[in-house]
Amino acid sequence: MSLLSAKNISIQFGGIRAVDDVSFDVEPGEVFTIIGPNGAGKTTIFNLISRIYDPSSGNLLFEGQDITEEKPHNIAKLGIARTFQNIELFEHASVLQNLLIGRHAHRNSNIFSELLFLPSVKRQEIAHREKAEEVIDFLDLQRYRDSLIANLPYGVRKVVELARALCTEPKIILLDEPSSGLNMEETDDMAFWIEDIKNDLGITVLMVEHDMKLVSAVSDRVIALNFGRVLAHGTAGEVQNDPEVIKAYLGE
């Protein structure tokens, strides 16, 4: 069974069909990449999966369960985490606090026990910190753990966002342009981390990416999108050499 399937999803904003009858299946344990020119509808697909948008038609299945009607705040609990293209971190909080917000889906306490900070809340806090610490170790963020996000350089923020997504203990992680704004070296690091996330943590990766070097290095399967429609489907090499895809990027 596929981990995540999109079945003929479409979304319309006014007269524009941003995503038009797109179907794909992400298998467990793979890196699945969506490429396409600007405005092709890649991020819109992410927003459909995180339930920020409601599809006009079609269904989204996660582990066989229909999530098309799910509330957006329940998505993290199901095991779908995401990062954002323009970095949506909590600017006036420390790295550790950001990661702890990533643990929110695993909260067991209620507001009354929190007001009194009962021992159960304290135990839960320690458990959350242990998990956050594992992720900090995994992504080498030790020296930034107490810095405010507002004081961090762009490249580090990208990694912190990845860390925050990992803290939710997802089954699938949606990466929206993990390499945008990173230099060559940081992009290489990102490629290693994506490999590690797949191999060591066993988390499936669905990503949107423009850097073809990164795409070919890590992706198992790729689809190419243009004007909301799927153009091609296959391995990175196949999709790159597809005449339709070349036409979409370079023109006739």
Place this chain on the structure above:
Amino acid sequence: MRFIFKTDYQQDIRVWRHGGDLFWYGLLLVSMIVAPTVLDDFYLGELSVVLVWAVAAIGLMLLVGYTGLVSLGHAAFLGIGAYTEAYLLGQGVPFLISFPLAGLVTAMAGVAIGVPTLRMTGLYLAIATLAFATIVEKVFSNWNSVTGGFDGLPVEYPSLFGYELAESWHFYYLCLCVLVAVIWFSTNLLRSPTGRAMVAIRDSEISAQSMGVNLAKYKTIAFAISAGITGLAGGLFAHYVQHLAPDAFSILLSIQLLLAVIVGGVGSIHGAIYGAIFIGILPQAIAILRDYLPSKIADTAGLEPGIFGLILVYIILAEPMGIYGRWLKIRFFFDLFPLYKKATFKRQKSFTKSERLR
């Protein structure tokens, strides 16, 4: 300079960061407890008012500073708390029940305004809460059977275990206990998931949502807690003024509370306290100043709001993090002495998201 070597998760979780913190806060608490033996009734009264403002400012701070929702309606919550307390006491309900009920009723009023304004932020929310406050003020002045309308409502002395709290030092200790409890509860909230969810909503709603934060639920919780705490402050306020009149809870009071939060320093409990000291002391300071000013200036009608406004403009321009932010800089200066660089706190131009607290 103190370097903290972290070896334990507890170090991040507990309220004080090191022994020094514990010592200074302990010293502060002890000096607050012995204050009535030193101060006379007038200054004790003034100090009690500062404590009442501090409770209200913490309530507003949780909403404005931590959840990023601006409210111009907190005078209404203060009023609801005050009238509930006065009415219940008048009906013979014991203080130990009426006071928590004042907080609870106000918290429900907070939910009543929080739910319809869930999708509002910034200016629109400010206008909506302002409208709410205006309506509540009208209710205070016209619901004669409960509030006494413009004749006002006398407030009885609170009594605990058959012992009437009529002396000013009684009231002072009552305020101190409430403030300490409120600080304790808000600190607990802020170091647990609910507080972090509030901060997440303030900084980025969309990613808070994808981390599993239910926006509607936590915004409503924030409104309820903020209103509830302000309602408790209202209960204390009722005992302070001893006679409630509807014109006490006007828009000016809301603005004064917001001023406390912004001048004190948005986004910290310390800031709320500093802000409360500021709005508690400044009117007295201006009154004293009037004696020394030429009568033409001293007798001007708008002197007090004018000075408040000027200070607000100055703080926003020169010190966006308020008095608490200034204090942090001063402390940092002495921490690093003589190596402090002037550029440490220079605001950098950033090309990513907006740096301002919404």
